[in-house]
Amino acid sequence: xxxxxRELLLSTALFIGRGVAARAGVIAGQxxxxxxAGAPPEPVLPGSWVFFTDAEGAAIEALAERIIPPDSDTPxxxxxxxxxxxxxxxxxxxxxxEGLYVRPPFLKGVKEQGPQDEAGPAQxxxxxxxxxxxxxxxSYGGKAFAELADADKDAILAGxxxxxxxLDGADGKTFFELTLKDVQQGFFADPIYGGNRDxxxxxxxxxxxxxxxxxxxxxxxxxRFPLPPVGITGRSDWTPRKAExxx
Amino acid sequence: xxxxxxxxxxxxxGLGWTGSIMxxxxxxxGLDVVAIERGPWRDAAIDFPxxxxxxxxxxxxxxxxxxxxxxxxxxxxxxxSQTALPIRTWGAFMPPNGVGxxxxxxxxxxxxxxxxxxxxxxxxxxxxxxxxxxxxxTIQDWGVTYDEIEPYYxxxxxxxxxxxxxxxxxxxxxAGGNPFEGPRSRPYPNPPQAQPFSHTLFAKAAxxxxxxxxxxxxxxxxxxxxxxxxxxLGPCTYCGFCEWFGCGNNSKASPxxxxxxxxxxxxxxxxxxxxxVTRINTDRSGKRATGVTFVDTSGEEWEQPADLVILSAYTVxxxxxxxxxxxxxxxxxxxxxxxxxxxxxxxxISDVTGFFDKAKFNFNPFIxxxxxxxxxxxxxxxxxxxxxxxxxxxxxxxxxxxNGRPIETTPVPAGTPRWGAAWKSAVRDNYLSTVxxxxxxxxxxxxxxxxxxxxxxxxxxxxxxxxxxMTIDFHENELKQNAFLTDRFDEIIKAMGARETLKxxxxxxxxxxxxxxxxxxxxxxxxxxxxxxxxxxxxxSWDVSNLFVMGxxxxxxxxxxxxxxxxxxxxxxxxxxxRTQYLRNPGPLVHV
Numbered sequence: 001x002x003x004x005x006r007e008l009l010l011s012t013a014l015f016i017g018r019g020v021a022a023r024a025g026v027i028a029g030q031x032x033x034x035x036x037a038g039a040p041p042e043p044v045l046p047g048s049w050v051f052f053t054d055a056e057g058a059a060i061e062a063l064a065e066r067i068i069p070p071d072s073d074t075p076x077x078x079x080x081x082x083x084x085x086x087x088x089x090x091x092x093x094x095x096x097x098e099g100l101y102v103r104p105p106f107l108k109g110v111k112e113q114g115p116q117d118e119a120g121p122a123q124x125x126x127x128x129x130x131x132x133x134x135x136x137x138x139s140y141g142g143k144a145f146a147e148l149a150d151a152d153k154d155a156i157l158a159g160x161x162x163x164x165x166x167l168d169g170a171d172g173k174t175f176f177e178l179t180l181k182d183v184q185q186g187f188f189a190d191p192i193y194g195g196n197r198d199x200x201x202x203x204x205x206x207x208x209x210x211x212x213x214x215x216x217x218x219x220x221x222x223x224r225f226p227l228p229p230v231g232i233t234g235r236s237d238w239t240p241r242k243a244e245x246x247x
Numbered sequence: 248x249x250x251x252x253x254x255x256x257x258x259x260x261g262l263g264w265t266g267s268i269m270x271x272x273x274x275x276x277g278l279d280v281v282a283i284e285r286g287p288w289r290d291a292a293i294d295f296p297x298x299x300x301x302x303x304x305x306x307x308x309x310x311x312x313x314x315x316x317x318x319x320x321x322x323x324x325x326x327x328s329q330t331a332l333p334i335r336t337w338g339a340f341m342p343p344n345g346v347g348x349x350x351x352x353x354x355x356x357x358x359x360x361x362x363x364x365x366x367x368x369x370x371x372x373x374x375x376x377x378x379x380x381x382x383x384x385t386i387q388d389w390g391v392t393y394d395e396i397e398p399y400y401x402x403x404x405x406x407x408x409x410x411x412x413x414x415x416x417x418x419x420x421x422a423g424g425n426p427f428e429g430p431r432s433r434p435y436p437n438p439p440q441a442q443p444f445s446h447t448l449f450a451k452a453a454x455x456x457x458x459x460x461x462x463x464x465x466x467x468x469x470x471x472x473x474x475x476x477x478x479x480l481g482p483c484t485y486c487g488f489c490e491w492f493g494c495g496n497n498s499k500a501s502p503x504x505x506x507x508x509x510x511x512x513x514x515x516x517x518x519x520x521x522x523x524v525t526r527i528n529t530d531r532s533g534k535r536a537t538g539v540t541f542v543d544t545s546g547e548e549w550e551q552p553a554d555l556v557i558l559s560a561y562t563v564x565x566x567x568x569x570x571x572x573x574x575x576x577x578x579x580x581x582x583x584x585x586x587x588x589x590x591x592x593x594x595x596i597s598d599v600t601g602f603f604d605k606a607k608f609n610f611n612p613f614i615x616x617x618x619x620x621x622x623x624x625x626x627x628x629x630x631x632x633x634x635x636x637x638x639x640x641x642x643x644x645x646x647x648x649x650n651g652r653p654i655e656t657t658p659v660p661a662g663t664p665r666w667g668a669a670w671k672s673a674v675r676d677n678y679l680s681t682v683x684x685x686x687x688x689x690x691x692x693x694x695x696x697x698x699x700x701x702x703x704x705x706x707x708x709x710x711x712x713x714x715x716x717m718t719i720d721f722h723e724n725e726l727k728q729n730a731f732l733t734d735r736f737d738e739i740i741k742a743m744g745a746r747e748t749l750k751x752x753x754x755x756x757x758x759x760x761x762x763x764x765x766x767x768x769x770x771x772x773x774x775x776x777x778x779x780x781x782x783x784x785x786x787x788s789w790d791v792s793n794l795f796v797m798g799x800x801x802x803x804x805x806x807x808x809x810x811x812x813x814x815x816x817x818x819x820x821x822x823x824x825x826r827t828q829y830l831r832n833p834g835p836l837v838h839v
Contacts, residue, residue: 022287024543027346027511027518037293041305067666074671094309101316101335103706109332112758113323116332154667161665180666188653189304204671205678207613207653210301212495213484214614221444224679225611232299 044194085186085195095122128175261560263348265797272822286345297495354617355466390784399819407500408472411464449646465618466500489617566770595690601745612651620647642690642807
């Protein structure tokens with residue numbers, strides 16, 4: 001028997017981050033090591049949409065801003081970068097369901113059996129946003145979701161959540177759950193992935209971030225940990241900007 | 248065309264905990280050993296260094312260190328009348344992949360089972376009568392006793408540098424330890440870990456309610472440790488990135504931090520990574536293994552001949568390889584015959600979240616480790632009288648919170664909206680002042696006639712092999728057990744001073760999307776009788792005497808503890824039998 005070379009390479013390799021294609025090897029005599037063997041995460045760069053169209057991006061930003069509204073202390077989901085996070089994730093392995101089991105047949109089961117969708121998140125967002133746009137324009141005088149008043153946006157979100165708002169061309173409840181999960185994940189993930197800008201979410205709750213040594217603090221009970229959060233790439237005040245006194 | 252490799256004394260399938268233990272023991276015996284591992288080599292420097300290990304999205308949410316379902320997965324259904332569907336993304340458990348296996352990303356909770364757990368059927372029948380057990384429950388004795396494997400528990404704990412406090416030293420109950428545990432021959436190799444605020448608060452509340460709390464036995468180092476093989480582990484730094492992560496600091500016991508640095512330097516050991524064993528080969532009689540066939544990443548197929556085959560993959564893959572190799576009689580739940588796939592079990596987990604007054608309580612939940620915690624064992628196994636309750640089994644419970652990672656740990660009280668301004672302020676107001684133990688109630692899962700593993704009739708993996716099919720649901724006995732234990736746990740969380748609690752009972756049907764534990768057990772169980780077990784008391788196949796099957800697939804039913812301590816002790820026990828009995832006189836070690 002001979003299995004196709006390409007299929008096996010694609011099937012066993014990992015594709016997270018930069019992705020190092022795994023190859024069969026022999027380990028003998030010493031621990032395997034080569035310089036540069038690790039795969040650190042690649043920082044998301046700001047800038048235009050990679051996956052979304054401008055209209056889709058505006059809708060996702062508006063959804064993120066209602067799922068996590070701004071308040072006097074903490075920015076909302078849009079300013080924190082949740083939409084950028086989702087855009088970059090959808091353009092990567094997550095959007096394509098890479099590494100997941102996507103062989104047919106795709107049958108409908110009970111909910112305890114988990115999702116059985118052939119379409120991955122990228123396709124689900126594309127279809128869901130188009131369906132949401134059609135719904136809004138039909139129900140709100142030709143306006144897109146991003147153009148609606150906050151109360152109307154909230155009413156639509158609540159309707160999708162309860163399945164009382166039905167979309168044409170996508171399952172509204174599934175789209176709502178997907179968006180809710182991803183907006184909140186982007187808000188709390190390391191800022192290297194494009195959301196949680198300046199660690200605003202971590203500051204809000206008191207999470208000190210990507211630290212790895214609390215030995216001095218394990219015995220200090222019922223005391224607030226005093227240090228500000230730090231991300232995988234550090235903190236903005238570690239790299240002072242040009243103008244003195246600027247944040 | 249299959250290419251044939253030179254013969255080896257031993258081939259090991261899967262280089263996780265039990266594969267590493269076996270490889271080290273058998274190379275010490277002078278045998279020439281090759282280990283074949285489906286996943287890649289892994290270690291801290293390459294895969295989870297401390298400068299980017301603290302990445303919840305990558306390692307936890309996107310499953311960096313786990314098997315990809317695209318490589319292979321299982322199908323699942325609750326009962327025989329349903330059509331099983333594939334698990335397309337992991338949920339209820341997280342199968343490992345790569346050198347070190349689950350030992351890379353476990354929490355390192357290093358428990359022993361109770362003496363009565365090993366003679367469960369006999370014990371419960373004697374105490375309560377046979378009629379007390381549900382008629383379709385298929386629990387049985389293990390064929391080995393606690394006293395027989397105590398020295399091997401001890402070996403594993405000293406290998407790992409387990410941090411803990413003995414509760415029973417040679418029959419003498421010790422203050423501060425677990426008074427219900429079986430007698431241990433010496434203390435833990437390391438003192439218990441330091442405990443965060445909420446964990447000590449749980450212990451105080453439990454003590455005031457009359458229980459005897461003790462520190463959870465932990466494979467996270469309370470101090471620097473050099474193990475008997477000369478391998479050094481660093482002190483745990485309480486970073487809160489343990490389960491589902493590798494330890495960037497070499498502070499968590501794993502094959503990488505305890506065995507492999509010694510093993511790979513031996514001239515009579517070799518490992519192949521990214522190579523998947525597809526079949527255990529047998530001779531014409533079907534009673535003798537001749538070696539294995541595996542496929543590498545370029546699609547090339549190889550035959551590795553060997554005199555002795557050690558099957559040490561993850562539970563479900565052990566069973567799959569036995570079925571695909573035609574070794575042992577497949578289990579048929581209708582005829583109630585056969586053994587391969589029989590007595591498949593999991594764990595019965597639930598949790599209670601406690602919300603405290605934020606003006607008075609600050610828990611810093613991010614300061615923790617994987618196996619940190621204060622527990623009680625009053626409701627485990629048969630440590631209490633089940634007579635009035637109408638169920639059997641139990642579990643430990645405790646404040647065993649491992650982290651405050653914010654994607655998954657932003658608890659809010661019941662009734663809080665899931666989004667919007669009210670959700671956001673509830674997240675902010677509760678993060679530092681909430682106790683969320685995670686697997687706070689860690690209960691047993693006993694075996695039943697209709698819970699089993701077999702080959703799926705329609706879904707295939709990337710190599711064209713049938714996926715394993717899991718047929719599993721919770722039975723009334725386990726749901727009753729869980730309701731009783733969760734209520735006791737809630738009383739303790741309330742006694743800690745919680746303003747309100749959120750009780751999350753384990754309810755049926757079994758749900759593949761919600762994480763419980765990765766403690767899948769059974770399917771190739773050990774025992775005294777070949778009619779109801781796949782392997783004998785030494786983990787030797789009844790059918791193929793030069794094949795030994797390691798791991799939790801050997802558990803006839805699952806106890807209310809994490810399985811690693813027990814499956815590692817059994818590996819040492821089996822290795823000892825091979826070294827002192829089998830090699831002198833190869834053949835069946837038990838005759839019936």
